[in-house]
Structure formats: C-alpha cells, structure tokens
Amino acid sequence: MNKKILAYVALFLVFVYAVVPMLINISGRLDFYYTLTSVALLSIASAGVWLTFYIGRINIGQGAFALAGGYVSAILISQYGFNFWVTLPIAGLFCAVLSVFIGLPILRLRGVYFAMVTLVLTEVMRLTTLALPITQGAKGITSLPLPSGLEIFGLKLIPDFSTLENPKVGFYMMAITLMIIAYAVLYRIVNSRLGHLCRSLQQNEELASSIGVNTTYLRVLTYSISSFFGGIAGASFVAITQSIYPSSFQVADSINFMLNCFLGGLGYVFGPMLGTLMLYFGWDLLFTIGKYQMLVYSSLLIILMLFLPNGVLSLFDRKEKR
C-alpha cells in the first residue's frame, strides 16, 4: 500500500515538473503557465479552507487572509526593501497570528453563523485596506519588483527572477513547489494525532471536549494553519502580478475557495486541489463560447452537484466498494 502511494506521488511529481512544461512547449500555449500557476496558488488557499471544513466549520473568509498576506508582503517589499522570499513566511506568520486574535472569539460560533461572520470578515478586510493610509487606499501598491535571488552561505538556492529569460516558468515552478509542500503538510496533519482530534471535533464537539480534548486550542490551531496557507497564497499572488489592490481578493474569491473544496469533495485531502483545477480551468476553457460562458459554467456546477453531491472524488470511492 505504501509503495503504491509513493509511486503515485513520484508519478505526480514527474508529471507536474517535467511533462506539463514539455506539453506547454510543444503546444506553444505559454499562457497556460499563468493559468496553472494561479491554480496551484489558489489551491493552497483552498487547502486552508478545507482544513477548517475538517473541524466542521464553513470558512468563507480565506480571501481576507489572502489579502492581508498580500499586503504584508507588498508593504515589506516596497517600503522596507525586503527580499520577497523573506516576506513570504512573514506574511504567512502574520496571518496566522492575526487569525488567532480573530479566531478566539468567532470560532465559538458554529454552522451558518461562523460561515456568515467569515464572509463579513472578507468585506471588513477589504474596507480596512481601503481606509488605512499604509495600504494606499484604492490605488493599491503597484510596480513591485520581481522576486530577487536567494543565497544562503554562498549557496545559490533560487535565481533572481528578473534575470530569467522566462519568469513565467520560474513562477510556475515556485507555485507548484509551494503547493506540493502545502498538501504534504495537509496530508501529514490529517494522518496524525491532530487529524484524529480534528475529526472528533467535526463529529461532535461536546463529546470530544467531555473526553478531554482541548477544543478551543485545537480550533484556533487549525484555523491559524488554515490562515497561514491563505497568507502564503496571497503573498505569492502579489509577486506574480507585481501589484495588489483592495479588490484583489473579495467576497467572490472567498466563496470560490469554499466551492473548490465542495467540488473536490470534503472527505478527501486532495479534493481542493482537484476542485480548484476544475473550476479555474473550466472557467478558462469556456471563455471561447463568449456570453454563454457563465450560463454553461453554472449549469455544469449544478449538474455536478446533482449527481455527485459529495464531491468529484467520491466517484472513485464508489468504484472501490463494488
């Protein structure tokens, strides 16, 4: 069993690092690099949302943390001259700390109430970035430099992106690497003691706390991990677009993060990854049909939900049982 999983992982790695760039070069559709980079980064944010689903909370507030992470990175780069690679973990940590303060009161809420408060949180974050002087209001922060190189003890780890002949490939590699790390962490969390405890929270919080599970601590911990992912995704997006505005991540984005999780399946670690790929790519591919894009896209969503209400990955589930 373990060997099988390792083989799958190896296959996946070869596919994303070698086969995909090769296919893109053959087909000449270089714009797919950008699409796939976005998918990879969005799926990191969705992974965070999925983790809050795992403790039984509907999180529609990931956009807030993506925006916060993006602004932290952008402000550090533009005003204090930090290297992007240093700001990336700082942005994540900032969001994690922020989410502890926000999470402590609001994680007591459940069900729809939590969902709606996090939805409002996205709007609060957008309005805050509009109002604060350091975020420069609606103008946003623009013309950020491309990520510079990173050296540790003279060892060149990451080349300067502005010297690359095609920074798109660099960004693709960066996003894919971040995504793989994020999902490895997620897989590890789910298949650990922490994962078991989270499942107990999902099923019955009162029972779990009566057995002696520290529910408050667990909730805040998982929520801060989730927000960490959000912050990382937001900061990476800033590096790619080289700009950030209060409207970079809005309520619609937060809802999309949640939809990615639903579509992939809430019971599967890799559900959000697949969901993001399908939603984002589906939307992109349907661009060719012009004004009917939205109609076809939403009909497909509804049909998918009608026939696979437990997510796309539940398709494989059923086959194994037969």
Added chain:
Amino acid sequence: MEQIIVNGLYLGAQYALIALGLTLIFSLMNVMNFAHGQMYVMGGFITYTVVSQFNIPFFIALIISGMALAVIGALIEKFLFRPVIKKSKRDESTMLLAAGIGFFLDSVILLAFGEKQRGVPKIIDGVFNWDFRIIMPYDRIVIGCIAIAMIIAFMLLMHYSKAGRAMRALAQDKVAATLMGVNVDRYQMIGFALGAMLAGVVGGLLVTITGINLGMGGPTSTKAFIMIMIGGAGVIPGAIVGGFILGMMESVGLSVLSQYGDITYLLIFASLMIFLAIRPHGLMGKPWG
C-alpha cells in the same frame, strides 16, 4: 433627526421583507440560499419588463413578478435542492448548489434583460413635506407602507393558516412535525416558493425607486445574511428586527459619517462581529443555529 429615523424605517421595511424570505428558507431546509439576491434582482427585472413592454399597471406587474418567482422557487426546490439534500453526506453541500444557482440566475438575467440599469416611472408624483423636518417623496411612502403591509400579511399567514402552522412546526422540529403527519416535501416546497416570492416582490417594489441592475444581487444577499444573523437565523421575528436594525444603522451611519466614505459599512461589519462574539446566536436565535 426625524428625517434619519423615517429613512431608516423605510429602508428597514424593505430589508426586513428580503430577510423574511431568506430566514423562512433557512428555517425549513437548513439551506443558506446564496441565490436570494439574484432572485430579488430577477423580480425587479420581471416587473420592469411587464410594466414597460406590455404597458400593464405597476401593481399587477408586482403580483406577476411575485408569482413568477414563486414558480421558479418551487421548481428549484423540487428538482435541485430536494435530491441534493437527500443524497449528500453533509448539509453544507447545498451551499455549492445555492451558489451555482446564484451564478445561473445571474447569467440568465444577463442574457434575458441585459446589463443596463432599469427603472419604471414613479407611481405617484409629489413630495411629502412636514415643515422641512421630514421630506419624503410620496412613492417612497407608498412603497414603505406596502412593504409593512406585506410583513403583517406574512406574519398573519404564518400564524393563522394551516400551511403557516405546518411550516412553523417544521422549523421547530422536523422529526416531530413529520410524526404528526406534516407533509415535509410539500411544505418545504411551499416555503421555498414563498421565500422566493417575497424576494421577487421586494425587487419589484424597488424598481420604481432606485431602479435595478445586474450587480445588485450579491451585495443584497450579503446584507440579508447580516440581517438574519442580527436577529437569529431561522427565526421569523428575528429577521424583521434584524432588517429594521440594519436599515436604521445604515441611515444613521450614512448621514453622520458621510464625509468618511465607506467607513459606515466597516463600522457595521465590525460591530456585527463583536456582537456575534458576545451573543453567538443573534438576538432571538436558537443556540444550535
């Protein structure tokens, strides 16, 4: 000051009517209807089309749009929500379905009615003026009164009719209601249709005053969610209270803090989060929400 209170009441009556439909759907089926704002926009466009294309009086158009939305709501419940709720492992899956329906209605509105801002002519001309303390156009007064009358009619329906009693029973305890012989499927469908109808009627009412456009759906849904959270999800008086509170806060905030731009909404949202942290199930909500 009097002006601010009257404005707040007028806004609150409309908001309460939107929130009523949403909370009714939530209490019966535990579904957060993300498509509610889109239903409201659709009602506005149907009213506009009926009035301006077929030259039918406004009040008949209002009834037509309510009926059309009721039919749409009933169909959505029967063919989309019901099978998904039955098959799904977790309640939350309906959120994706609701969001999908919201996108779908958005695109239908775009294709059928276009992206332009639409409005119908005023139903009554003239302005009510009391000593320059309260200035209110007559049509706003009429619309506000209709909204309040609708709220009262809805409350009476819920309290004194057989369908209303069945729906209240379902909202309180689904299993017990089923055991007492309430036809769950039928009343869920009626409830959803009623909720959609309310959204359609409010859309129709607003089309005479502010007009209506495609982009109003999403923000309206968000506002309606806020209202039912203030009052408590799934509690009908709560939705009315929440609607009036939000209307009043907006009216006060927009006139007192107008020079600071969007700060009103920031304050409303922030105070909502603090309020919910202290009182997690709203003013009148059930603790398990």
